[in-house]
Amino acid sequence: MGERNLTTKHTIMLVDGMSLLFRGYYATAYRGSIRRTSTGIPTNGIYTFVRYLWDAIQTFGPSHVVCCWDMGKTTFRTELFSDYKANRPDPPFDLLPQFDLVKKVTESFNIPNIGIKGYEADDVIGTIALNHAPELNVHILTGDNDLLQLVNERIHVIIMKKGFSNYAHFTPERVLEEKGLMPHQLRELKGLMGDASDNYPGVKGIGIKTAQKLLHQYESIDGILKNAEDLPKGIRSKIMSQLDMLHLSHDLAKNRCDVPMSFSISECMLSLDKGKIEKQFEALEMQSLLKLLDDPFS
Structure with missing residues (x-):
């Protein structure tokens, strides 16, 4: 209210x-x-x-x-x-x-x-x-x-x-x-799972629960990538095979504050x-x- x-x-x-x-x-x-x-x-x-x-x-x-x-x-x-x-x-x-x-x-x-x-x-x-x-x-x-x-x-x-x-x-x-995340992590979330309303996919196969779990553990996409060898094989494979789209989605999700x-x-x-x-x-x-x-x- x-x-x-x-x-x-x-x-x-x-x-x-x-x-x-x-x-x-x-x-x-x-x-x-x-x-x-x-x-x-x-x-x-x-x-x-x-x-x-x-x-x-x-x-x-x-x-x-x-x-x-x-x-x-x-x-x-x-x-x-x-x-x-x-x-x-x-x-x-x-x-x-x-x-x-x-x-x-x-x-x-x-x-x-x-x-x-x-x-x-x-x-x-x-x-x-x-x-x-x-x-x-x-x-x-x-x-x-x-x-x-x-x-x-x-x-x-x-x-x-x-x-x-x-x-x-x-x-x-x-x-x-x-x-379930800090404000600055919401961009990281969209980088991982994309945004259907804005029409970009993120990493196909990574949904909100998996993305949140990864961010709780590793804080950011950079943190996830630095610890890629520790990820479950299936998740690591999805991320590493779609790195270009991951980085692009992460960039698209960023609110620019330097207009x-x-x-x-x-x-x-x-x-x-x-x-x-x-x-x-x-x-x-x-x-x-x-x-x-x-x-x-x-």
């Missing part, structure tokens, strides 16, 4: 924009009724995105907020492995116009939108998180467990669950409790201009959302 006003100062919330927008779209589209403006522009994803975003801001009370976005399908990962995420269908037609419109909404909240070509939003989030954790507590808002590898004492991941005000707040202790980008903390201090937001809501015929801003927080 939510932890309202957990922090109110010196905390930056890094929002996984695509995660919130897709979640907002599918949370309403499954009913078969797409919210539209009087001119037919679909806005259901945007409408629910705003509700998710504002609920998280109200719940966790960040002093700074920035929204991070993917910038197309082509990234350094697709250059490394052409089948990376190739199994994912194209976005629904009614979602397409909402990609640009939702960014106008976040801009009306004075929340910067950041995306870097060639990288995923996760990499942008990781870069900002690592660079600014020494000065700010970091909360990452997402529905994506991939970002759990970033968790440490200063960087927490807030996973959105079904409905509103329903979050799983991951600290290092919670990651260990629920995943070349310029970013100023001062630009994302939360400062609302209700008139500016109202103008954008009116343009998208979402005036009913203005009541959300009546909370004393605003």
Whole structure:
């Protein structure tokens, strides 16, 4: 459940924009009724995105907020492995116009939108998180467990669950409790067993139980390889015969925290201009959302 006003100062919330927008779209589209403006522009994803975003801001009370976005399908990962995420269908037609419109909404909240070509939003989030954790507590808002590898004492991941005000707040202790591994080992896990949702295989024949057992014993893929002679013959054979894919999967799974980008903390201090937001809501015929801003927080 939510932890309202957990922090109110010196905390930056890094929002996984695509995660919130897709979640907002599918949370309403499954009913078969797409919210539209009087001119037919679909806005259901945007409408629910705003509700998710504002609920998280109200719940966790960040002093700074920035929204991070993917910038197309082509990234350094697709250059490394052409089948990376190739199994994912194209976005629904009614979602397409909402990609640009939702960014106008976040801009009306004075929340910067950041995306870097060639990288995923996760990499942008990781870069900002690592660079600014020494000065700010970091909360990452997402529905994506991939970002759990970033968790440490200063960087927490807030996973959105079904409905509103329903979050799983991951600290290092919670990651260990629920995943059975430390945050930095989650990349090692994906290197071994792959990731079906991202469409790379890891080492075929190595499942989650075997991968976890190996990591409990040897800590990392490097540790496993250094002790290869001690592995059971069948496991050793699978790993050694698929070393190229093991290393490639390990590389694909890494959250890059060195994205070349310029970013100023001062630009994302939360400062609302209700008139500016109202103008954008009116343009998208979402005036009913203005009541959300009546909370004393605003």
